[in-house]
Amino acid sequence: MKNLKKEFPVTTNYIHLNTAASGLLSETLLDFRQNHDLDYLVKGSLLKNDQDKFLDGVRKDVGSYFNCDASLVGLVPNFSLGFNAVLEALPKNSKIALLKEDYPSINWPVLSRGFKTCYAIIDENLENNILECVTKEKPDFLCLSLVQYISGIQVNFDFLKELKQAHPNLIIIADGTQYCGVESFNFKESGIDILGASAYKWMNAGYGNGFFLIKNEVASNLKLKTTGFNSVRGAFKEEDDSFIGGLEPGHLDTLAQGSLQASIKLIKRIGQDQITNQIDLLKQKAIEVFSEKKLVDPIISKRAQHSSIFNIKGDQKLFNKLIENNIICSQRGTGIRVSFHYFNSEDDLTKLSRLI
Structure with a gap:
């Protein structure tokens, strides 16, 4: 290389x-950020007049990279904020399967809301442990990191697809922060229903940006409670109760989200x-x-x-x-x-x- x-x-x-x-x-990202702020310096609010169009372009590039419709891409400052918003949309009597000792930003928000929980152990038999947990406990949701932050253990994606096929009513929510950017990933063809990630790690996109991808059938059934003026703006956010609108209640930073777009362009160039x-x-x-x-x-x-x-x-x-x-x-x-x-x-x- x-x-x-x-x-x-x-x-x-x-x-x-x-x-x-x-x-x-990266130098590529630095160039974008310097040019962006220079434009802001000399144009002021004129730069923001086209921010909706700009951010729609970011969604398109994120969707293209992960094979997800742009209308089902939500831009967030980080995974944790988006995940907490998603959890607020789940029925209070939901049962959620977790991995024992998974990343705190996965498990803690679930536990803090008092959901019924069950656990699978992280070891060499991770996939079998998840299957046994789902079969025995019959949870409504499975929330997990695709890659474990301490050990580096990665869940088998073919297994997740088979698990979804065997349990079609199970909603799989995944954190891809320690994975996205490492290899090609086809969201539409995966067994994952909702994929969220912060992009400052393996995508080298800097801080303050992230994204959520959601399957259409899940988006139509989950109504986020978070809302704001920004929820009803933009080409992909026409309804105030849309899933993506719930992820984007307030203004988005074009510097941060543009950094995500620039990082994807660098990945494609390399x-x-x-x-x-x-x-x-x-x-x-x-x-x-x-x-x-x-x-x-x-x-x-x-x-x-x-x-x-x-x-x-x-x-x-x-x-x-x-x-x-x-x-x-x-x-x-x-x-x-x-x-x-x-x-x-x-x-x-x-x-x-x-x-x-």
Whole structure:
């Protein structure tokens, strides 16, 4: 893959293995943001006269990237705000299946509303655990992260599709924050009913933007309670009780949402296949190195698939050593989390391995 140090200057001075915490600012994104604010500086409110048209363009690009009708794309500042709005639309007597120790922004909002809950355990048998939970407990909704933020365990998408086919009344709501941008994803063909994500990680879109995608049949049955003047503006928000209108009750930041659009254009320019191939290459080599050194949970080698996020064994001393050697990573759970994106290289993995 071509050298991306110019596109992502941080990689010139650091080995950034921390996309699971935060993506990087690209030169492409910087150019957009500077030009946007320069226009705002010299045009003032004239820039905002076309904001509805501009934001409709963002929805179209998000929908095109994930294969979802633009009319079913909601733009949000982040996943958590959108997810909380969605939960407010669910019947109070709903039963929701969760993953034990999933990301707090998934489980906490569910628990804070007093929904009946049941749980599936996250281990090498994740899919079977979910199936058993759904079959036994018969929940109305399943809410889960597609990729676990500590371990990097990724749920099998074919399984989710089969689960939906076997339980058509089950509504599957997924957080794609640790997944979206890694590979091509066809929302229409997936088993997921609602997919939300913040885009500051694997899409390298900066902060303050995210999106929700929803299947049409679900959108027509769920009425969000959140509303505002912005809910009835724009080509795709003609009714004040529309699902997308409920996700967008107030003004949207064209700088932030435009950053999402710019990041998608960069992904397409580099090529999603090239991005995915590089991540897969690094992921497989990392699994080999970490497994050989017994640095990761044996669960990883037992799974047919895994993300490019790894939690390696290491204490505060090792963490400090990595940071001192310009390797950016995070302490998560009981170990050190490292994550590989397409701007990383095999040399990055080699240097990490030598330091360990």
